[in-house]
Amino acid sequence: MSKNIRELPFTELVEREAEIARLTSSNDRSRLRGATNEAYMFKIPPKEDWSFLVATTVLTTEKEIRTGTVSINTGATATTFSSDVVLDADDTGKKIYFTGNAFVYDFTYANATGGTVSPPLTGNQNLTNASYVLFQDRYALPPDFDRFLRNGGLILYQGGRRVLIPEEHRQRFHEEMVPTPGVPVTCRLVEKNTAGIQLVELRPSTREETPIAVEYIRRLRPMRETTAGVATISASGTSVTGQSGSRFTEAVTGFYFRVDAFGQGADSEWYRVRAVTHDSALTLGIAFGLSGATSAAYTLCSAPEIPEKVQPAILYAAVAEVLQDQNDPLYAMAESRLGAIISDARNDYATRVYAQEVETVAEEWQYRR
Secondary structure (H helix, E strand, O other): OOOOOOOOOHHHHHHHHHHHHOOOOHHHHHHHHHHHHHHHHHHOHHHOOOHHHEEEEEEEOOOOEOOOOEEEOOOOOEEEEOOOOOOOHHHOOOEEEEOOOOOEEEEEEEEOOEEEEEOOOOOOOOEEEEOEEEEOOEEEOOOOEEEEOOOOEEEEEEOOEEEEEEEOOHHHHHHOOOOOOEOOOEEEEEEEOOOOOEEEEEEOOEOOOOEEEEEEEEOOOOOOEEOOOEEEEOOOOOEEEEEOOOOHHHOOOOOEEEEHHHOOHHHOOOEEEEEEEEOOEEEEOOOOOOOOEEEEOEEEEOOOOOOHHHHHHHHHHHHHHHHOOOOOHHHHHHHHHHHHHHHHHHHHHOOOHHHOOOOOHHHOOOOOO
């Protein structure tokens, strides 16, 4: 570990991987940076529903619209609503169901009393002053959403109790689909929106504006570093000044800072960043504990957003990745260490008592003998 923190910041991980794997060229470092982020984002998170990756939030559904009536001709796409209907641009993307017509259509807003549907109205009968329901059945999940927990989904509160709206297989979702809103019983993940955010579809959608809890596994952000320019800091100071094209704004609060001359790899002296003012000024969380440095090479980098005891798994996973095609005995060592760390992590963050089914003593078979 570093001398003064328990975390393994991104740069230190790469430096220690290079030392273990005996890879020293700039191309090797580039490979290791890629392998490190790959292990961090795509290899370790899928192994379990880790408790440290569980996040919660709330999405609020929209109320259905049934006001007034609507008219549309068969084979046409343009709809005309009665004057007591007031639509707006947010209604684009909703679904509309016309009483007496079997299809559920996609709706696009045109004006306060009109819009278009897709596909064109089916059947051989025009609809004049027909009843309808316009509803939203798809909602954006949090930007860092990765997946629902195993056997999980959304959560609806009913009578003070939490009721699961489970994620359902696509085929079953279609078989049980109903055309009008009600109380959601299942959900499914669908496409992403234009901002790249995952959407979830409810079956059925809600009649009223309803808060629904979202419990999910979050997606980790890639780790990164910046070393542009040089930095100056005084002994026992907390203010860091950058020169020669420093780019401190590439960092954020929670990044780590070091002066490279005072130690690299496992000898690094890292200081957590408390605030970034601009490209040439930032503040450390604690006083710099070494002698001051003037116009010195520095590193600013992020650290893994996972517990400290799991972070070495990133190191060994990256080493294994870059050595797997070289018939190097270090590969077997790295795989073994990775397996041991993941096994220990499961005991703490995946299969502890609070993550398992809770039973009472009365359910123990020896108690009932």
